[in-house]
Amino acid sequence: MSKENYLGSILEKYNGFCYLTLKKNVIVSLRICANSNKFERMIFLMKKILPILFALTMALAFNAEVSAAAPSDYASLGTFDTTVTTGRVDAKQHVTYSVVNTGKYNISYRVFKNGVAVTGKIFVSPGETTHGKEISGSSPAQFSVRLYCESTTGVGCNGGTGVTGF
Numbered sequence: 001m002s003k004e005n006y007l008g009s010i011l012e013k014y015n016g017f018c019y020l021t022l023k024k025n026v027i028v029s030l031r032i033c034a035n036s037n038k039f040e041r042m043i044f045l046m047k048k049i050l051p052i053l054f055a056l057t058m059a060l061a062f063n064a065e066v067s068a069a070a071p072s073d074y075a076s077l078g079t080f081d082t083t084v085t086t087g088r089v090d091a092k093q094h095v096t097y098s099v100v101n102t103g104k105y106n107i108s109y110r111v112f113k114n115g116v117a118v119t120g121k122i123f124v125s126p127g128e129t130t131h132g133k134e135i136s137g138s139s140p141a142q143f144s145v146r147l148y149c150e151s152t153t154g155v156g157c158n159g160g161t162g163v164t165g166f
Contacts, residue, residue, distance in 0.1 A: 092140045114142055
């Protein structure tokens, strides 16, 4: 690595690339030096940029496929809410759901299929998360999850739920 004075800044040359710094350890710009060869630039591109672009492309493609195939909804239980419900989610085979309690009071939840409760009240302690799965049966169904605040006043709870149909 060589250092040269360059208009009051430091120009560091390393592996054919120049890093122009204005202050200690702060890189302001990256440029390819005029004396670097094309092979070094190609290796840099292959090792650094192409894997990142590939990963981003795969992530975007996967997210688009999942969102199109899996309808979902969520609801948040705020401090002044006594109950909240997700919207109904269509499911051809089953739904998965999760409930998280981020407050200091117990919360409970029920799962509904086509508007009818299919579970009793299930309690979740503060700081806990629970997950579940319900089978839709032989025909498609709509599912939702309802959260209830279990404090003595009926308010002061915090939590959330999400439901996804498959």
